[in-house]
Amino acid sequence: MAVLKVKFTKTRRDKLAQVLWILNWISVVTGVLLFCLGLFLKVEINKREELMAGRDVQYVPNMLIAVGLLACAINFLGGKICYDCVDTNKFLRWKLIILPYIICTFFFTFCVLVGAVMCYSMHGELEEALNVGLSDALKFYKDTDTPGRCFLKRTVDMLQIHFQCCGNSGYKDWFQIQWISNRYLDMSQKEVVDRLRSNVEGKYLMDGVPFSCCNVNSPRPCIQQQINNNSAHFNYEHQTEELNLWMRGCRQALLEYYTHIMQSIGLTVLIAWLFELSVLTGVRYLQTALENVLRQGDPDSESDGWLLENSLMETARTNLNIIKSLGKNNHIHTANNGDPNIDVPSTSKARYGPDNVPLKEVTESS
Amino acid sequence: MLLKLKFNQQRRVRLAQGLWLLSWTAVMCGAFVFCLGVYLKMELFRRAEVMDDSDIHAVPNILMMVGLASIGTNWIASRICQDSLDESRFPRWRVFMLAWFAVATLLCVLLVAVVMLSYALQGRLEESLKVGLRNGIRFYKDTDVPGRCFQKETIDRLQMEFRCCGNNNFKDWFEVQWVSNRYLDFTSKDVKDRVRSNVDGRYLLDGVPFSCCNPASPRPCLQNQLTDNSAHFNYDYQTEELNLYSRGCREALINYYMELMNSTGPGVLSVILIQMSVIMSLRFLQTSVEGAMALEDPEAESEGFLLEKGVKETFEDVKVKVLTMLKAAQINPEAAAAAEESCGGADAENGGEKTPVKTSTPAS
Numbered sequence: 001m002a003v004l005k006v007k008f009t010k011t012r013r014d015k016l017a018q019v020l021w022i023l024n025w026i027s028v029v030t031g032v033l034l035f036c037l038g039l040f041l042k043v044e045i046n047k048r049e050e051l052m053a054g055r056d057v058q059y060v061p062n063m064l065i066a067v068g069l070l071a072c073a074i075n076f077l078g079g080k081i082c083y084d085c086v087d088t089n090k091f092l093r094w095k096l097i098i099l100p101y102i103i104c105t106f107f108f109t110f111c112v113l114v115g116a117v118m119c120y121s122m123h124g125e126l127e128e129a130l131n132v133g134l135s136d137a138l139k140f141y142k143d144t145d146t147p148g149r150c151f152l153k154r155t156v157d158m159l160q161i162h163f164q165c166c167g168n169s170g171y172k173d174w175f176q177i178q179w180i181s182n183r184y185l186d187m188s189q190k191e192v193v194d195r196l197r198s199n200v201e202g203k204y205l206m207d208g209v210p211f212s213c214c215n216v217n218s219p220r221p222c223i224q225q226q227i228n229n230n231s232a233h234f235n236y237e238h239q240t241e242e243l244n245l246w247m248r249g250c251r252q253a254l255l256e257y258y259t260h261i262m263q264s265i266g267l268t269v270l271i272a273w274l275f276e277l278s279v280l281t282g283v284r285y286l287q288t289a290l291e292n293v294l295r296q297g298d299p300d301s302e303s304d305g306w307l308l309e310n311s312l313m314e315t316a317r318t319n320l321n322i323i324k325s326l327g328k329n330n331h332i333h334t335a336n337n338g339d340p341n342i343d344v345p346s347t348s349k350a351r352y353g354p355d356n357v358p359l360k361e362v363t364e365s366s
Numbered sequence: 367m368l369l370k371l372k373f374n375q376q377r378r379v380r381l382a383q384g385l386w387l388l389s390w391t392a393v394m395c396g397a398f399v400f401c402l403g404v405y406l407k408m409e410l411f412r413r414a415e416v417m418d419d420s421d422i423h424a425v426p427n428i429l430m431m432v433g434l435a436s437i438g439t440n441w442i443a444s445r446i447c448q449d450s451l452d453e454s455r456f457p458r459w460r461v462f463m464l465a466w467f468a469v470a471t472l473l474c475v476l477l478v479a480v481v482m483l484s485y486a487l488q489g490r491l492e493e494s495l496k497v498g499l500r501n502g503i504r505f506y507k508d509t510d511v512p513g514r515c516f517q518k519e520t521i522d523r524l525q526m527e528f529r530c531c532g533n534n535n536f537k538d539w540f541e542v543q544w545v546s547n548r549y550l551d552f553t554s555k556d557v558k559d560r561v562r563s564n565v566d567g568r569y570l571l572d573g574v575p576f577s578c579c580n581p582a583s584p585r586p587c588l589q590n591q592l593t594d595n596s597a598h599f600n601y602d603y604q605t606e607e608l609n610l611y612s613r614g615c616r617e618a619l620i621n622y623y624m625e626l627m628n629s630t631g632p633g634v635l636s637v638i639l640i641q642m643s644v645i646m647s648l649r650f651l652q653t654s655v656e657g658a659m660a661l662e663d664p665e666a667e668s669e670g671f672l673l674e675k676g677v678k679e680t681f682e683d684v685k686v687k688v689l690t691m692l693k694a695a696q697i698n699p700e701a702a703a704a705a706e707e708s709c710g711g712a713d714a715e716n717g718g719e720k721t722p723v724k725t726s727t728p729a730s
Binding site: 144145150153154157158161179180181183184185186210211212214216217219220221222224233234235 | 509510515518519522523526544545546548549550551554575576577579581582584585586587589598599600
């Protein structure tokens with residue numbers, strides 16, 4: 001009993017082939033789109049790779065690029081096959097390739113679905129990477145004289161200005177690290193020495209933030225120093241002041257940005273998956289319909305198309321047996337249901353006479 | 367004749383086909399010029415708050431007009447050359463040809479004018495920016511005055527985006543009170559001294575807003591007491607270059623806009639060249655097809671030319687025509703009055719005598 005059997009007249013077969021040709025070319029375009037999106041994501045991640053540490057999030061754009069290229073190749077081939085399927089003579093050329101092609105497309109479609117799921121699951125890994133990366137970046141903000149870290153200050157400043165954020169979780173992260181290098185601290189001044197001494201690790205901590213945390217929308221000139229001290233500034237209350245600095249943390253800002261990109265990419269991948277699935281189903285129907293037509297002998301007659309010739313269980317069983325037998329080709333069959341062509345003398349003293357007839361001892365022992 | 371060329375039937379067909387392609391290219395170029403004008407206008411609008419007047423908007427306005435007009439004109443040219451090889455359909459275009467040539471030449475002239483204008487208006491742009499930026503810096507503190515509340519944000523964003531500080535340089539901020547009185551503690555001695563020491567009672571300080579800070583500086587930004595070397599450790603005001611942006615915003619904006627207009631220069635010049643070649647090819651096509659039609663044999667060889675007579679003679683002819691057209695406007699009332707009198711007094715004899723004279727003039 002076939003699974004989802006559909007009758008196909010000649011015109012329906014031709015129409016199916018044409019529709020599949022168009023769908024294949026749309027899928028090629030989708031493949032190119034996926035490739036471009038993967039490339040874009042790779043570039044965006046590379047731009048901020050200084051701020052991401054510890055986790056490898058490159059696997060998502062790499063996978064997208066690979067999927068995009070594969071989609072182009074597979075659907076290009078599919079387009080050629082479907083174009084030729086309108087003519088049963090040309091179909092004969094592809095007859096041997098089409099079943100492996102369908103199996104490949106089936107696994108590829110599965111990969112595309114996995115890709116879409118990966119897009120949405122990248123969120124957690126990205127957050128971890130950003131957390132570690134940003135806290136390191138804030139720690140090394142002052143090290144503009146250390147080779148390898150000289151541009152970190154600039155990177156963090158531009159990040160905070162561009163994404164309108166401050167610190168890792170919020171602006172208070174800056175209070176816990178020393179972001180002014182010792183080269184710019186006057187160690188002869190009493191205040192500086194006091195501050196250094198009051199800290200366990202000898203760090204110069206202050207309740208101030210760099211200029212890049214300043215909010216452009218504030219009606220008042222930016223207050224960067226002595227943020228927690230209400231009396232240090234006229235008409236200022238730090239608990240209610242919201243417009244002075246950026247309130248958002250940079251981790252959250254970057255996460256939102258990348259999540260937004262990932263969601264759009266994930267949506268595109270899902271749509272591509274739907275296209276691939278429909279192409280796969282259509283090609284399978286076309287293949288079975290054309291094979292039945294060839295079996296019947298008359299190219300203009302009606303034929304049946306199906307997804308699977310027998311039910312799902314039987315097909316699974318047959319395939320498992322095929323796979324098992326592939327593994328067993330190297331063994332010699334000694335059992336009763338073995339190949340009758342193979343001679344099975346259990347105790348053979350092969351002293352065949354001139355007639356090549358086995359000796360009587362063998363018949364006695366068997 | 368100017369630039370006479372022989373055209374047989376095959377060459378005419380080739381010319382028509384080539385011209386059709388060329389005129390569609392010219393349509394694309396017209397669309398390109400239009401988009402260029404739109405882009406320039408948008409860029410100018412974005413910074414309209416720091417510009418005092420909008421004289422410079424003439425450049426994108428003309429570009430947009432010329433773009434639209436050239437789309438229409440070149441589309442008509444493509445229709446003309448589609449019809450040119452068909453004897454029955456070509457004559458209906460004859461009337462429009464002169465007007466078409468006039469419009470197309472006008473478009474070329476306008477494009478050349480736009481290129482020259484973009485250089486000429488640089489001075490006006492600079493003036494406009496100077497005044498606009500000065501006002502912006504002056505009203506920086508007035509975030510509570512309606513109509514000026516966003517000046518602070520505009521100037522801050524401008525300085526950060528274009529990496530500039532002040533009008534000419536960062537010292538412009540020293541001459542302006544950019545901290546509003548609402549945030550100044552007038553009970554403090556410091557503030558009172560500063561306000562009193564100034565003639566106009568303004569609170570001036572040698573400090574700049576945070577948006578002047580240069581992120582590329584190795585040291586955390588120094589914004590206050592910039593001229594006081596002793597206020598900061600290891601700081602020398604004269605040699606410090608990386609702390610703030612050293613460029614003035616006027617210079618930065620002028621460079622930006624001039625670069626924009628210069629980069630569009632080659633594009634506009636190539637559009638002018640394409641338009642000129644369309645005009646010349648259409649003229650050749652028109653004259654050769656009309657020549658063939660005059661010979662009453664569509665397959666015959668005919669001559670194509672740019673001008674029937676030499677340049678000077680054509681110029682004289684055109685002058686005469688224009689003058690007669692002008693005079694005809696003046697003579698007509700007199701002639702009408704004279705005709706009325708003669709008709710009222712005399713008979714058909716006068717009319718009969720007059721008519722042969724009248725008919726002889728057009729033939730000469």
